[in-house]
Amino acid sequence: MNRAGFMLMLGLAVCAPALALELTxxxxxxxxxxxxxxxxxxxxxxxxxxxxxxxxxxxxxxxxxxxxxxxxxxxxxxxxxxxxxxxxxxxxxxxxxxxxxxxxxxxxxxxxxxxxxxxxxxxxxxxxxxxxxxxxxxxxxxxxxxxxxxxxDRDPGVEEGVLRLGTLIPTTGPLAGAGHVVRAVLEDGVAQLNQQGGIHGRRLELLVADPGDDQASAEQALQRLLGEQQAFALVSPLAPMLDQRLATVLEQQGVPLIGSAPRSGGSVQIFDPLPGIDTQLLSLAAHARANLGLAPGALRVVYAGTDQAALAELVRERLQQQGWQPAPIEAFSGQAVQGQGVVFIGRAQAFAELAAALQAAGRAPYLFAASSQVTGAVAALPAYWSQRVFLAYPFVPGDWTEQGMASLAGLQQRQRLDPRQASLQVNTLCALRLLTEALKQSGRDLSRERLVAALEGLHDIDTGLTPALGFGPGRRQGMAGAHVVAVALPGPRFTSVAPYRPVPVSP
Ligand code: HEC
Known part of the structure; x- marks a missing residue:
């Protein structure tokens, strides 16, 4: 072989990840x-x-x-x-x-x-x-x-001494800040695990790809991760632009994902540690019925932004399954909506506008929303809304054990992360925790199917930062509800008024 040929061979051997098993x-x-x-x-x-x-x-x-x-x-x-x-x-x-x-x-x-x-x-x-x-x-x-x-014939990403996990993290655009946090939490966790010898004799390797800012670039990044880079599973990817496509690709290739994704709860391949917004809102509705005395016809689902319409419809359906009789979903565009209780889906800005429109019309219904969507608007609400706004939180400081707090604080210190962004940090930590636990239980003879089965078998996992998490056959959200928190204004002061209890699954 000539020198160039030799270099080429070496170069290939170094760059290409070990190829999957060669079959005749x-x-x-x-x-x-x-x-x-x-x-x-x-x-x-x-x-x-x-x-x-x-x-x-x-x-x-x-x-x-x-x-x-x-x-x-x-x-x-x-x-x-x-x-x-x-x-x-x-x-x-x-x-x-x-x-x-x-x-x-x-x-x-x-x-x-x-x-x-x-x-x-x-x-x-x-x-x-x-x-x-x-x-x-x-x-x-x-x-x-x-x-x-x-x-x-092992699944991609499983090698003698290495297990490859993949994630999608934007480095530019509106999600870059969140991306930085997620990446830091994942890299920190993987480093800690590797220090303890990895899992079943395999060192974990985290493959990070940038999805860019549109669906086409994100899909390319995903295909590269699963193709030439051979990610075995995905953990906490941040790529909302992939939307429905993500679940489709994962299902075609049998790749498990642990983390929040647009189709959380709706795809067999996607395991979300924390409850989806629809599930969180059901906890608010349960509180509205049990503690605020709202009648079955008193709730109305209002959404802002066409991208929220499908979620709003889903929430209405699920409310119906729980015995509510909600009116058809209503798009908010500045009007003072009807109803004794308004379940809101949309961003913080629109939530503030809704409150202002209602107040101007002299109406003061109860407002129900997921904290992750609207917290940004709550502090600026006038006292008029005191004790009328109820927010769903997957976890509250009361869930934090000493050990959970210590590990979170350690992470924040090592990675210089802002404690005020704890929510995203906890979310990512939980994903990594559940993935690790399931990988340990899958044994060394690892396959994607085994991992899915092990994830389904996780029950009562104590994260020290959330209520106990777990999945099940057909159950893809780690928690089936949320805490209900009332807001006192001005302040705001937040009081947990109903602790997390799983929302019963309707037949
Ligand atoms: C519908 C489910 C199903 C499908 C599809 C299926 N199997 Fe099976 N297979 C079984 C079950 C159940 C048994 C156990 C039967 C028993 O023990 O009496 C079995 C037993 C076997 C055994 C006997 C193993 C032993 O230890 O004696 C072999 C070999 C086998 N399957 C090979 C295959 C192959 C190859 C295919 C595809 C061409 C296949 N099976 C498709 C369900 C299936």
């Missing part, structure tokens, strides 16, 4: 069959399902849908799809046990028999929950070839 053409074809149920030929593969032998396209029931893309099997239902680890199936010594069956090691031929006819190497019938697949010889060969490599 046959293994690639097997992977497609495994994950998508597709043949290497044009033929449509079929599977017979259940005791009745109903025929369905294999693409409807690919192996991965039951055994997991990582082949680790799943712990759902009665008869469990076992792990397809080649070591377990074929290589290890002695008999294997699974679902009450005992059988010797699989060979290529007996594996084919299990997949096509539902019989294990000892001649035991597999449970009919395992479909029988009609495969060509070539398909079976490809599948066997891939099953041998499945255990090594």
């Amino acid at each position: 053409a046959s293994e690639q074809a097997g992977k497609r069959l495994y994950r998508e149920g597709l043949s290497s030929s044009d033929a449509q593969l079929t599977a017979r399902v259940g005791a009745s032998n109903m025929t369905v396209p294999a693409s409807v029931l690919p192996c991965a849908s039951c055994h997991g893309t990582d082949g680790q099997g799943r712990a759902e239902g009665g008869v469990r799809p076992p792990s397809l680890d080649w070591q377990r199936l074929a290589l290890g010594q002695g008999p294997r046990q699974s679902n009450g069956r005992s059988y010797p090691a699989y060979t290529g031929a007996t594996l084919g028999r299990a997949i096509q006819h539902g019989v294990d190497p000892a001649g035991n019938r597999l449970d009919p929950a395992m479909p029988r697949f009609e495969l060509t010889l070539a398909d079976q060969r490809n599948l066997n070839a891939y099953l041998k490599r499945l255990a090594e």
Whole structure:
């Protein structure tokens, strides 16, 4: 090799992150069959399902849908799809046990028999929950070839000694200030974890990408993170411009995200430690009913800004599910709205304008809003509104334990962060905390599916800074409500009037 060629090779070796596992053409074809149920030929593969032998396209029931893309099997239902680890199936010594069956090691031929006819190497019938697949010889060969490599075919970002996490942080524009805070909290947390030896023998590496200021640039940054840079999961990205696209891309690629995102609560891949605005507002409504005596028809959802309309509609629907009879949502454009209680969605400036318009018209309804949206306007409200404004807070200083405060203060000191921006710091800390906990519980044999399952299994996680957090199957917000805080004016003085209690999930 000439010198230039050598340098080129070195350069590549240094710049490119270690490539994902190289698969042969046959293994690639097997992977497609495994994950998508597709043949290497044009033929449509079929599977017979259940005791009745109903025929369905294999693409409807690919192996991965039951055994997991990582082949680790799943712990759902009665008869469990076992792990397809080649070591377990074929290589290890002695008999294997699974679902009450005992059988010797699989060979290529007996594996084919299990997949096509539902019989294990000892001649035991597999449970009919395992479909029988009609495969060509070539398909079976490809599948066997891939099953041998499945255990090594790790998700992107998981390497021998490194685990890559990604985030999107704007360095310019209106979110740059928040970006600075989030980045500092993440980098600090990752450094602390690495000092303690990382997680399961892997050092954490944080990949930070700048989403720029529009959807196109943000999507490019996201694709780069997940593509060439190989982020395993995302943590606390700040990229509202991606909106719906973020959830779509994450779902297509099976990438988990821990943090707040525009579709929090609405996507299986997105785990938000803190409650969404809709959920927070429900806590205010519960207070309005229980303590302020508002009747079911007395609440009205008012929003300012077209970008808030969808959220407003969602809030109205959820109020309805809780037994309220709210009027249709109303866009605020300077008018004094009706209603004994107004649930407001929008920015601080508009909230101040709404209060002024109501006061000018001599009306004084209760005003309900999420602190994260309107706090900026509250201090300047006139005394007229004293004890009429109720704000939802995911956490209040009363939630802070000594240990929680010490770790927050330590962070602020190390990273020179402003204690007045604690809310964003706590939010990011919680995301990192839950991610870390779930990574620890996933074990060293890490995959994205395992991480999602571990996140779903988190309960009662004590952050020292918030009420206890947790997720669940189908539950993607760490808290199902918020504290209710009343505002006394002038001042303002904030008093917690109803502690956080989970809002009951309606059927
Ligand atoms: C609808 C869910 C489902 C799908 C799809 C599925 N399996 Fe299974 N599989 C199972 C269940 C459940 C069992 C356990 C049966 C038992 O133990 O009696 C099983 C058992 C097996 C076994 C036996 C393992 C052992 O230890 O004896 C093998 C091998 C296997 N599956 C391979 C595959 C392959 C390869 C595919 C795709 C071509 C596939 N499965 C698709 C549910 C599924």
